[in-house]
Amino acid sequence: MVRHHQGMSVDTVEILIQTTLQMRQMSRKDHLQLTSVILSNPAIQPVHRRQINRIFEYIRVGQVKLID
Secondary structure, eight states, X not given: OOBOGGGOBHHHHHHHHHHHHHHTXXXXXXXXXXXXXXXXXXXXXXXXXXXXXXXXXXXXXXXSEEEO
C-alpha cells in the first residue's frame, strides 16, 4: 500500500476527498491532514493533488464548510 505523509495511505486520502465532496463539510483536523499531504509529498499523484486543490477552492468560495 502506498503511503503519504504521516502514514496516510492513498486509500485514506481518497476516502477523505470523496467524503468531503459528498458531505460538503470537513473537519479542521482533516483539512490540516490534506494540507500536510499536499505540502510534504512532492510525489503525490496528480489526480489527488487536483482533487485536494479543488477542495481548497471549494472551502475558499464557501461550497465546503470547515467544522470543528
